[in-house]
Amino acid sequence: MMMFMWDEKDVVYYESIAHAVRGVFAICNYGAYIFCDLGKKVNDRLCCLCSLFVLLFFHLVTFSWPFLPEKVHSYNGTLVNSSKGCDISQLNWCEDMTRVNIWIYYIAISSCIGIAFSNINITMNTLFSHIIGPRMQSKQQGMLEMFGGFGRMLGPLLIGFMYTNNGPRVIWLVEMGEIVLMIALWLFFYRRLVPLKMPPGDDAWTDRESTESEGRQQNGKQSLTGSVT
Known part of the structure; x- marks a missing residue:
């Protein structure tokens, strides 16, 4: 990983640990909904909104702010044969990139992502189903999954392109912009995100x-x- 000057073996090892810890957080969260009836004790709208704020918090604390004291290690790949650090011969944004604290990054990505994503998965899908109401939902649910599939298909391509040309800062800014937009829309439509109600007898x-x-x-x-x- 460029940020922490790791080779391929180190990246696989530490990323595997982070994924495992993130999975533990998600399993515990899902377990709370299954065994403790957490869904009856929390407000789906508020829980999903708070999870969006958690995602925004993660991006803020892991952003490569210019005022951070340490710089990312850079090298010239045409002169040095190395895979650790940022190759300035291929990536022109290396020299200005600051280094995020490794402990802050991995604690945040394990806890914030593990908790926020699992909460959003449950509360958003539950709320979406309630808003549609007691009727056939195959078309609406299919559209939801279709657009989710488009995101998973196009996301890695766009992220890879932005990383090569602009670096991780632009990626973080784009993701923060998306989260802020979703928070704004959620707040604007907050009163309308309620289960469908029909007149009695209709x-x-x-x-x-x-x-x-x-x-x-x-x-x-x-x-x-x-x-x-």
């Missing part, structure tokens, strides 16, 4: 959804019977 739309679902199931059974015979 079940016409629910009956229609149920009828359509039963019709599709019946057609499927008829098609299966016809193919067997």
Whole structure:
């Protein structure tokens, strides 16, 4: 890792430890929802909002601020054969990059990411389901997963491009901008992020959804019977 002057073996070793600790935080958090009914004791809207602030806090404390005392070790790859540090012959932003404290970085990435992501996964999906209401959700849930898949597909490509051309500072700034935007939107629509409520006795739309679902199931059974015979 460029920031801490590690070779490939060190990166794999320490990143594996960080992933394991992050997984422990996530498992404990999921366990609290399963065994302690945490979902009944917390407000989904507020919990998700707080998790976004935790992600913002992580980026702030791990940002390569210009006033940090230590500089990242840099070298010229055309003159020195090394894989530790930042190669100024390939990356023109190396000389101005400051070094983040290793303990702050790994404590933050293990605890903040482990807790925030697991909370967002539970509260956002639960809230999304409640907002849609008691009806067929396959289309809405499919769209949610589709856009999530686009993010996982395009994210690494964009991050790699920005890292090569601009360094980790720009990546951190872009991610912080996205988080701030999400916090602003969450606060703006906060009062509307509530479970869908229908007037008492108004079940016409629910009956229609149920009828359509039963019709599709019946057609499927008829098609299966016809193919067997």
